[in-house]
Amino acid sequence: MATGRTHRPATRSRGIPEATVARLPLYLRALTALSERSVPTVSSEELAAAAGVNSAKLRKDFSYLGSYGTRGVGYDVEYLVYQISRELGLTQDWPVVIVGIGNLGAALANYGGFASRGFRVAALIDADPAMAGKPVAGIPVQHTDDLERIIKDNGVSIGVIATPAGAAQQVCDRLVTAGVTSILNFAPTVLTVPDGVDVRKVDLSIELQILAFHEQRKAGEETTMETAAGDIGSLPAAAAAHGTSADDSADQGPDGDVPAVMPA
Numbered sequence: 001m002a003t004g005r006t007h008r009p010a011t012r013s014r015g016i017p018e019a020t021v022a023r024l025p026l027y028l029r030a031l032t033a034l035s036e037r038s039v040p041t042v043s044s045e046e047l048a049a050a051a052g053v054n055s056a057k058l059r060k061d062f063s064y065l066g067s068y069g070t071r072g073v074g075y076d077v078e079y080l081v082y083q084i085s086r087e088l089g090l091t092q093d094w095p096v097v098i099v100g101i102g103n104l105g106a107a108l109a110n111y112g113g114f115a116s117r118g119f120r121v122a123a124l125i126d127a128d129p130a131m132a133g134k135p136v137a138g139i140p141v142q143h144t145d146d147l148e149r150i151i152k153d154n155g156v157s158i159g160v161i162a163t164p165a166g167a168a169q170q171v172c173d174r175l176v177t178a179g180v181t182s183i184l185n186f187a188p189t190v191l192t193v194p195d196g197v198d199v200r201k202v203d204l205s206i207e208l209q210i211l212a213f214h215e216q217r218k219a220g221e222e223t224t225m226e227t228a229a230g231d232i233g234s235l236p237a238a239a240a241a242h243g244t245s246a247d248d249s250a251d252q253g254p255d256g257d258v259p260a261v262m263p264a
């Protein structure tokens with residue numbers, strides 16, 4: 001559910017485009033569900049539908065992994081799970097720290113989905129001295145005074161920021177100085193980081209605003225369709241209103257309308 005983009009070139013060093021990397025978790029989620037149902041093989045069409053991705057795009061993505069499937073049989077589910085997990089670096093354990101243990105930080109700490117995907121919550125950090133030592137999700141909260149030591153002792157390279165916006169940059173700077181090179185930022189602010197540090201931003205309110213935009217557009221299309229139905233006949237009303245074909249209009253979106261959670 002990450003909004004925004006990593007501060008990295010569009011293509012990774014091994015030649016896998018960033019957009020492909022962003023779709024790998026979607027394939028993995030669909031494949032894991034198949035694996036849990038003991039499904040041995042899957043066609044590109046089935047997997048694409050389960051992942052919500054176009055099948056030609058899926059085949060292209062898998063070609064970067066050197067995985068081409070077997071004609072008439074499809075892809076081996078277990079092998080693909082392994083291959084994608086390895087590509088995403090999920091075959092190793094990633095210790096993660098969460099900074100800012102308020103409503104959101106505590107909810108994240110309690111989220112079981114991190115551990116099951118190889119992300120171990122190594123420490124919880126907060127600036128409020130009253131919280132120090134209190135357990136959240138069974139882990140005692142530690143004070144920010146110890147942030148650098150905690151990062152070093154646990155070999156942490158991924159930090160999650162769930163502080164108020166005003167504190168986020170300072171927390172980010174301390175995390176980076178202490179050795180963190182990947183940050184998941186929930187605070188509603190843009191973070192500045194040096195080269196070599198990846199930041200992904202999550203903002204549910206932005207997701208809702210994008211949905212609101214589409215709702216508004218749908219409502220507009222319905223109104224246009226009602227008024228245009230009489231004189232335009234079979235032409236899709238929205239396309240007619242915009243002077244475009246139906247196919248063209250389907251691809252258009254507002255500036256910055258980048259699906260954050262499921263990159264296209």
Ligand SMILES: NC(=O)c1ccc[n+]([C@@H]2O[C@H](COP(=O)([O-])OP(=O)(O)OC[C@H]3O[C@@H](n4cnc5c(N)ncnc54)[C@H](O)[C@@H]3O)[C@@H](O)[C@H]2O)c1
Binds near residue numbers: 102103127162204205
């Ligand atoms: N991205 C999203 O979709 C989303 C959703 C909800 C909240 N948020 C954001 O997440 C952040 C936290 O929200 P919340 O509701 O949990 O707030 P909260 O007030 O409940 O918790 C914030 C916590 O951060 C701690 N804190 C403050 N300054 C700190 C610092 N310098 N170092 C370490 N800890 C510090 C506070 O002591 C507090 O425990 C806010 O920025 C909020 O806007 C984002």
